Amino acid sequence: MEVGNQEINSLLDNSTIKNLHFVEICGFGLTFCGWLESRSWQEGMKTYEVKILGQRYKIRSDEDEEYIHRLADFVNEQLLEVQRSSRSVATHNVAILAALNIADELIKRKSRDQRLKEEVLQKIRRILKLIRRENQASGRV
Numbered sequence: 001m002e003v004g005n006q007e008i009n010s011l012l013d014n015s016t017i018k019n020l021h022f023v024e025i026c027g028f029g030l031t032f033c034g035w036l037e038s039r040s041w042q043e044g045m046k047t048y049e050v051k052i053l054g055q056r057y058k059i060r061s062d063e064d065e066e067y068i069h070r071l072a073d074f075v076n077e078q079l080l081e082v083q084r085s086s087r088s089v090a091t092h093n094v095a096i097l098a099a100l101n102i103a104d105e106l107i108k109r110k111s112r113d114q115r116l117k118e119e120v121l122q123k124i125r126r127i128l129k130l131i132r133r134e135n136q137a138s139g140r141v
Contacts (some may be wrong), residue, residue, distance in 0.1 A: 044062050045060045045061060045062050046060070046061065046062070046065070047059070047060050048060075048061065048065050048068045048069070050068060050069060050071075050072035051072070051076070052072055052075055052076045052079065053076060053079055053080070053083075053091065053094075057072070059072075075098070075102075078098040078101055078102055079094055079095065079098045081098070081101075082094050082097045082098045082101065
């Protein structure tokens with residue numbers, strides 16, 4: 001089913017969808033990824049064109065152009081890596097495998113970051129405890 005701009009705007013106006021950003025595949029319509037924050041999502045957003053696996057994409061974002069191109073380059077590298085190491089030739093299979101690799105890396109980094117935060121908090125607590133002991137021993141409490 002093809003949806004025109006008027007139908008999309010109507011849907012967005014009547015929707016409780018949050019944080020939407022869209023990618024326009026040049027000449028092929030819209031692909032939604034995310035949720036719409038508010039109708040003001042268009043304000044301050046710029047359109048950038050990137051190329052991934054030879055396909056051009058227009059990305060609307062409030063991020064700067066260098067960042068958007070770094071994202072596209074990263075995704076392109078991940079897709080090419082999967083293409084080289086996989087027997088799968090179907091683009092959607094390559095995309096799924098690359099998405100899984102990216103998700104794996106993200107989840108591992110989040111877990112590592114959480115562990116590091118907990119270690120830092122434990123060290124801060126130990127330092128504060130030592131400071132309190134020292135203050136009590138010297139009578140400064």
